Amino acid sequence: MNQKRNMFQKEYFWHGLVTIGGCFMIVLTLAIGVFLVYKGSASFTTYGHKITEFLFSSKWNPADSSTGGGSIGAAIYIYGSISTCALALLIATPFSIAAAIFMTEIAPKLGIHIFQPAVEIFVGIPSVVYGWIGLTVLVPAIKNIFHLTYGFSVLAAGIVLAVMIFPTITSVTADAIRSVPTQFRQASYGLGATRWQMIRTVVIPSAKSGIYTGIILGLARAFGEALAVAMVIGKTRAFPKNILSSTNNLTASIASDMGGAMEGGEYNSALWSMALLLFLISLLFIFIIHSISSKEEKKINGKN
Amino acid sequence: MGKIRSAKIRNAKIADKIMTIVFYCIALLFLMLLLVLALYVVIKGFVDFKLEYLSFNRKGIGNQFFNTLYLVFLSLLISVPLGTLAGIYMSEYAKQGRITKFLRISIETLSSLPSIVVGLFGYLVFIVMTGARWNLMAGALAVSILSIPLITTTTVDAFKSLEVGYKNGSLGLGATHWQTIYHVMLPACFPRIMTGIILAAGRGFGEAAALLYTSGMSTDINWSNWNLSSATCALNPFRPGETLSLLIWASRSEAVSANATQIANLSSAVLMIMVFTFSIGARMLSRRINKKAKGC
Amino acid sequence: MDSKISISDLNLYYGSFQALKNINMDVKSNEITALIGPSGCGKSTFLKTLNRMNDLEENVKIDGSILLDGIDIYHEMDAILLRQKIGMVFQQPNPFPKSIYDNVAYGPRILGIRKKHDLDEIVENSLRKAVIWDEVKDRLNKSALSLSGGQQQRICIARTLAVNPDVILMDEPTSALDPISTSKIEDLAVELKKNYTIVIVTHNMQQATRISDKTVFFLLGETIESGETHEIFSRPKDKRTEDYITGRFG
Numbered sequence: 001m002n003q004k005r006n007m008f009q010k011e012y013f014w015h016g017l018v019t020i021g022g023c024f025m026i027v028l029t030l031a032i033g034v035f036l037v038y039k040g041s042a043s044f045t046t047y048g049h050k051i052t053e054f055l056f057s058s059k060w061n062p063a064d065s066s067t068g069g070g071s072i073g074a075a076i077y078i079y080g081s082i083s084t085c086a087l088a089l090l091i092a093t094p095f096s097i098a099a100a101i102f103m104t105e106i107a108p109k110l111g112i113h114i115f116q117p118a119v120e121i122f123v124g125i126p127s128v129v130y131g132w133i134g135l136t137v138l139v140p141a142i143k144n145i146f147h148l149t150y151g152f153s154v155l156a157a158g159i160v161l162a163v164m165i166f167p168t169i170t171s172v173t174a175d176a177i178r179s180v181p182t183q184f185r186q187a188s189y190g191l192g193a194t195r196w197q198m199i200r201t202v203v204i205p206s207a208k209s210g211i212y213t214g215i216i217l218g219l220a221r222a223f224g225e226a227l228a229v230a231m232v233i234g235k236t237r238a239f240p241k242n243i244l245s246s247t248n249n250l251t252a253s254i255a256s257d258m259g260g261a262m263e264g265g266e267y268n269s270a271l272w273s274m275a276l277l278l279f280l281i282s283l284l285f286i287f288i289i290h291s292i293s294s295k296e297e298k299k300i301n302g303k304n
Numbered sequence: 305m306g307k308i309r310s311a312k313i314r315n316a317k318i319a320d321k322i323m324t325i326v327f328y329c330i331a332l333l334f335l336m337l338l339l340v341l342a343l344y345v346v347i348k349g350f351v352d353f354k355l356e357y358l359s360f361n362r363k364g365i366g367n368q369f370f371n372t373l374y375l376v377f378l379s380l381l382i383s384v385p386l387g388t389l390a391g392i393y394m395s396e397y398a399k400q401g402r403i404t405k406f407l408r409i410s411i412e413t414l415s416s417l418p419s420i421v422v423g424l425f426g427y428l429v430f431i432v433m434t435g436a437r438w439n440l441m442a443g444a445l446a447v448s449i450l451s452i453p454l455i456t457t458t459t460v461d462a463f464k465s466l467e468v469g470y471k472n473g474s475l476g477l478g479a480t481h482w483q484t485i486y487h488v489m490l491p492a493c494f495p496r497i498m499t500g501i502i503l504a505a506g507r508g509f510g511e512a513a514a515l516l517y518t519s520g521m522s523t524d525i526n527w528s529n530w531n532l533s534s535a536t537c538a539l540n541p542f543r544p545g546e547t548l549s550l551l552i553w554a555s556r557s558e559a560v561s562a563n564a565t566q567i568a569n570l571s572s573a574v575l576m577i578m579v580f581t582f583s584i585g586a587r588m589l590s591r592r593i594n595k596k597a598k599g600c
Numbered sequence: 601m602d603s604k605i606s607i608s609d610l611n612l613y614y615g616s617f618q619a620l621k622n623i624n625m626d627v628k629s630n631e632i633t634a635l636i637g638p639s640g641c642g643k644s645t646f647l648k649t650l651n652r653m654n655d656l657e658e659n660v661k662i663d664g665s666i667l668l669d670g671i672d673i674y675h676e677m678d679a680i681l682l683r684q685k686i687g688m689v690f691q692q693p694n695p696f697p698k699s700i701y702d703n704v705a706y707g708p709r710i711l712g713i714r715k716k717h718d719l720d721e722i723v724e725n726s727l728r729k730a731v732i733w734d735e736v737k738d739r740l741n742k743s744a745l746s747l748s749g750g751q752q753q754r755i756c757i758a759r760t761l762a763v764n765p766d767v768i769l770m771d772e773p774t775s776a777l778d779p780i781s782t783s784k785i786e787d788l789a790v791e792l793k794k795n796y797t798i799v800i801v802t803h804n805m806q807q808a809t810r811i812s813d814k815t816v817f818f819l820l821g822e823t824i825e826s827g828e829t830h831e832i833f834s835r836p837k838d839k840r841t842e843d844y845i846t847g848r849f850g
Contacts, residue, residue, distance in 0.1 A: 007480055014482040018397055021389025022407060025456065028449065029410040032417070032425050039428065095330060102331040106324060115331070117587060118338050124579040126510025128549045129345060129572045135556055136565070137344075163337070183694035187756070189656060191707040191763055192313075192684035194320035201706065206697055224418025226513040231556050251420050251513075258424065258517060263432060275424050282416045299697075299743070312712040313680050 033279070040276025042269040043072055054273060060237060062267040064260075072270040076239055078277075080154075080249035083240065084229060085222040087158030088165060093215055096169035097204075103170070104177040105199055111174075119174075122167035131228030134160040139232055142244070152234030152246040160228050165218035172217055176210020177203055209296040213289050220285040224278065226251035250274050342576060349573020352566045360527060363563075365571050367525045370538065371440065371545035372578075375519060376508040378444035378541055383451040384501060390452070391459025396485060415453040420513040422449050427517035438520025438544040446514040451504040458500025462493035495593045499586045506582035510575060512549035520544035521554055548575050603667075604629040604767060604797045605650065610664035612645060612654070612821075619645050621822045623664070627767075627814075632789060632798045634808035634829065637818030638849065643801045646818070647769050650799065651686040652679045668767075684711075686767040687760035692776055693752035695744035695759070700727075700736050703744045703755055707763035722762050730758035731788050750781020757788065768792065770800040774807070786811050805845060809833055817841045 043049050047068040057073025103111030134156055143151030180203050188198040204211070234246020235256065254271050261267040360366030390407075398404050426446030431438065470492055474484040523546040526536035535543045546554070548571045555568035603626040612620035619642050627633050635643045648654045649662060652673065666673050673682050684707070695703050704723045713719060723740070727733040732754040736747070744755050753773060760768060770789070774782040789798055790811050802808055808815050809829060816826040817838075825832060825841045836842040843849055 007483070011480040011482045014486070015397060018389045018393035021386055022393035022398060022403075024386060025390045025410045025414070025452070026406055028452075029413050031429075032414075032422075032449075035425060035428055036421070095334070098327055098330040099334050102327040106327045107331070110331075114335070117584075118335060120587065121342075121580060121583050122338055124506050124510070124583045125341075126512065126549055126575050126579065128510065128512045128552045129575055132552050132556075132568055132572050133341070133345065136569075166334075181694075183690065183692060184696055186653070186690065187694045187696065187759075188706075190651065190653065190683060190688040190690075191710065191759065192680050192682075193710050194316045194680060196320040196323040197316060197710050201710070202696055220416055224416075224420070226418065226420040227516075227553050231553075251418060254420055254424070255513060255516060258427070272424070275421050278418050278421050282418060282421075283413065286412055286416055309684070309711060310681065313678060313684075315712070316710070317678075317680065 036272070036276045036279050039269065039272035040279075041273070042264075043266070043273040047072075047266050047269060054270075054277075058239065060270075062270040063265070064262050064267040065265050066262070068266045070266055072266070072273070074250070074270070074274060074277075076237055077248055077250045077253050077274065079239060080233065080247045081223060081251070083154055083247075084157040084161055084233065084249060085219055087154060087243070088161035088222045089215065089219055091158060091162035092166045092169055092218060096166050096214070096218070097173055097211065099166075099170045100173035100177055101199060101204075103174050105195070105203065119167045119171050123171075127164060127225055127228040128231075130160050130164055131231035134228065134232040146244055148244060150234060150246060152232055152236075153244045154233070154240045154247060155243045156232040157229045157249070158243075160232055161222040161225060164225065164228065165222050168221055169214040169218040172214030173207070173211050176207040176214065179210070180206045209292050212292050216285055216289050216292070220282060223281060223285075224251065226255045230255050250278055254278075342580075345569075345576050346573045349570045349576075351569075353570070354566075357563075357567060357570050360525065365548065365551065365567060365574065367523050368546050368548045368551045368571065369574065370525070371519075371523055372509055372547040372549070372575075374539075374541075375440050375444050375447065375515075375545060375547055376505050378441065379447040379451060379508055380501065380505060382445065383448040383455055383504065386448070387452045387455025388459050388497065391456040391463070392485060392490075394456065395460045395463040396481070396489075411453045411456055414449065415457075417450075418513075419450060419511060420516075422446055423514035423517055425449070426514060430518060436542070438518065438522075439542045440519050440545040441541040443515045443519025443545070443547075444541070446518045447508050447511050450511065450514060451508060454504045454507070455497070455500050458503075459493070459497055462496035462500075463489060465496070466492055495589060495596075499590045499593070502582055502586040502589065506579050506586070509578050509582070510549055512547075512553055515547060515550055516553075519547065519550075521546050521550050603627060604669065605799075606665075606667040606670075608665050608667075610646075610649065610666065611662070612642075612649060613661040615659045619821050620649070621820075623823055625816060625823060625826060627797060627799055629797050630793055630795070631813040632793050632800060632811055633814045633816065634812035635799065635801045635816050635818055636803075636805060636808050636844070637824075638844065639803070641818045642821040643818045644771050645821075647688075647771055647799065647801055650767070650769055651683050651688055653683075653688070655679060684763045685765050686769060687763060687765035688769045688771065689753070689756050689760055689773045691772040693749055693756050695747075695752050695755050697743065697745055699741045700744045700747075700755060701740040704758050704762050706759060711763070723758075726758040726762040727755075729761050729792070730754045731784070731791070732758060748781070750777050750784060753777060753781065753785060754788065757785070761792075765796065767797045767799065770798065772801050772803060775803060782807075805833070817844065819844070 043054065044051060049072050054072055054074050055078065056075050057071065058075040059071040059073040060076065061070045062072050063070035103115045138156050138159060139151035141151065142153060142156055184202050184206060185198055188202045229249060230252035233248060233252055235248050235252065236246040237248055240247040254274055258271050261271060357364045358366055394404060394407050398407065423446055426442055430442035430445055436442065466489060470488050471484055474488045522544050524536055525538050527538060529537045531537055532540050534540060552568045552571050555564040605627040607623055607625040610620055610623040611618065623646065635646065637643055649666060654660045654662065662674065668685065671677050696706065701723055704726050705719045708719055708722050724733060727736065732751060735751065744752060747755065774785050786807060789800065792798060800812065812829045814826065815829045815832045817824045817832065819840055825836060825838045832841065833845060836845060
């Protein structure tokens with residue numbers, strides 16, 4: 001009888017413990033959101049700036065004190081983030097999709113034994129190492145090839161980011177391709193299609209939503225990358241004239257400026273607002289991914 | 305009709321062959337890129353190698369290496385129990401529906417946070433709000449925020465892929481839910497969860513942005529000092545501790561020290577090797593798991 | 601009437617396992633030839649040799665000869681061209697996740713036919729021949745997956761017809777369908793044989809008696825007996841055929 005009571009006490013104890021574990025996750029997420037909103041909105045509440053100024057003005061001169069009075073136009077940084085990520089996507093996506101097709105359709109055995117591990121290793125390389133290689137190899141190379149004063153540029157950041165997100169897009173796309181049912185391939189071959197025709201007309205269109213998800217995931221990773229970009233982008237507070245100009249972006253400026261900004265001051269709050277913006281953008285990405293997959297589900301279920 | 309058809313088929317076959325070649329080329333490019341990258345980093349790291357670079361003082365990376373390992377160890381200490389518990393809750397106890405939906409959203413949100421944002425949060429909560437100075441523990445906590453969703457997801461997946469028979473068999477013998485989990489399901493899931501932990505550790509080694517404003521960019525260890533409360537004691541988790549990744553970051557402006565470039569190269573090489581080892585380790589472990597599963 | 605397809609001494613190996621043993625058969629034009637026999641006896645494998653779908657699998661070795669209109673399909677003909685002359689309908693209806701129109705137009709598009717007018721004509725003709733035009737003519741742009749199983753199978757047949765084959769292979773085309781759809785497709789097959797040659801694998805002996813002209817009985821990779829359908833079912837010459845037909849095994 002005592003043993004039984006012991007058993008049940010233990011059960012309740014551990015049940016309680018795991019529930020705490022679960023609740024902790026939710027609490028943690030909420031806490032992060034709340035803190036970010038609290039600190040990030042100080043620019044607008046305490047210092048009275050307008051959101052439009054933050055998003056669209058390029059006049060960035062916040063006062064590093066609690067008296068305020070400066071300007072916090074983050075447009076340069078926002079544009080820097082957008083342009084480097086867009087360039088990275090442009091470079092990485094075609095190669096990623098091609099690599100994924102190779103891994104799954106052209107040479108599946110090579111794909112499993114060589115490429116899958118290769119992609120996983122690629123993913124694990126720390127971003128600072130990418131940044132360091134970018135700094136020591138890519139930046140001087142760009143400087144020499146294009147005869148510039150410095151090689152720091154949107155191009156350098158775009159290339160570094162492209163290499164970083166390439167494995168992400170590749171592996172998600174490969175998964176999407178693998179989940180296209182074999183019957184479609186058989187039907188296509190049965191109608192006299194070549195392998196490339198089958199891939200182009202049946203497999204890729206069927207895997208479309210998975211490919212979009214992969215692209216958004218890659219974009220999200222590029223957007224959130226801080227140090228690798230900071231090492232090669234040049235930290236110039238100006239809109240880039242072209243792909244070869246240096247500029248700055250949201251993550252890099254937070255990384256380099258937060259240490260010096262006085263706690264609670266206007267500069268500090270402005271940086272927090274940037275962090276809040278990053279947070280909201282990553283939520284946006286999650287939302288987009290969800291709507292892609294629920295549209296896909298509706299398509300499949302609505303049919304049957 | 306027949307002639308036109310044959311011509312069209314011939315064209316289609318040529319296009320197919322061309323595309324196959326294109327795909328092989330791209331695949332080769334990809335492999336070469338990885339190879340060149342890896343080789344370059346490792347070779348560059350050891351080309352100007354001087355033994356003193358490995359030393360555990362200001363001239364070498366020994367301290368940072370130790371800090372990296374110690375920090376990841378601390379973060380696993382926190383994230384593994386929390387992550388596994390949360391994962392068990394989600395797959396075994398939580399009512400399927402609203403609560404699991406919230407959990408899933410939380411996990412997704414946490415895992416897509418940019419690490420610099422997590423670092424800022426860590427800075428706010430573990431440094432500013434506690435009034436502390438940079439310390440390893442704060443960094444470990446920040447890294448935990450990044451690892452917990454990974455370990456939770458791994459745990460949930462591991463439980464999901466378990467044979468239903470294990471659970472039912474145990475419950476059918478009169479065991480409680482928790483006993484079933486602890487004595488039957490967890491041990492069965494262990495290898496899979498272990499793989500997730502190894503992956504999380506691998507990621508933790510390379511983490512940098514989250515540590516910028518939590519564990520700090522300096523390190524000062526006196527290896528003969530074993531007074532745990534001292535700021536120069538190696539094992540004191542409440543001291544600042546620069547990790548390998550932050551050392552590389554610091555070297556970006558060469559004014560830091562004369563050998564900054566070589567040090568950064570060596571650090572990059574060491575980090576790469578660590579990441580490779582853990583990645584291959586996790587792979588081998590999951591292959592052994594799959595073999596065992598097939599064997600049964 | 602010359603044979604449309606002539607199979608001589610056909611052997612097929614999956615690695616070291618011999619799946620087809622010394623098959624000799626003639627398929628006549630404008631007839632329905634049914635292949636019957638217990639599961640796993642090589643009927644589907646045999647069917648796939650006729651349009652070289654076996655080429656897509658690993659470790660398959662084939663010797664012997666298969667002639668289509670006198671031409672050896674393995675050594676004297678291109679596989680792609682062959683698959684456009686010999687079409688296939690599968691057991692599970694497998695329309696592409698595209699619109700009905702795009703499904704039927706798939707084959708012609710692969711062949712490079714681009715003009716909308718030409719495609720429209722082919723699509724309508726094929727859907728009419730598959731006796732499904734009236735049911736779908738107002739929703740050609742809807743997804744093919746929104747149709748019922750029986751309708752999907754007829755779309756697959758239309759899709760095959762759009763490529764203008766000479767022969768249509770059907771691998772248990774109605775086994776996944778309800779009785780009404782089954783009888784619609786059986787009627788369709790009988791109608792189609794006027795212009796095409798049909799080879800159908802079926803588990804359903806009543807189906808074979810209902811629609812086929814010739815029947816071939818397969819057992820363990822060999823053809824035990826073949827002949828006119830009514831002969832096979834009323835006066836089988838081999839005891840094994842008789843046992844299978846009367847349901848003593850299978």
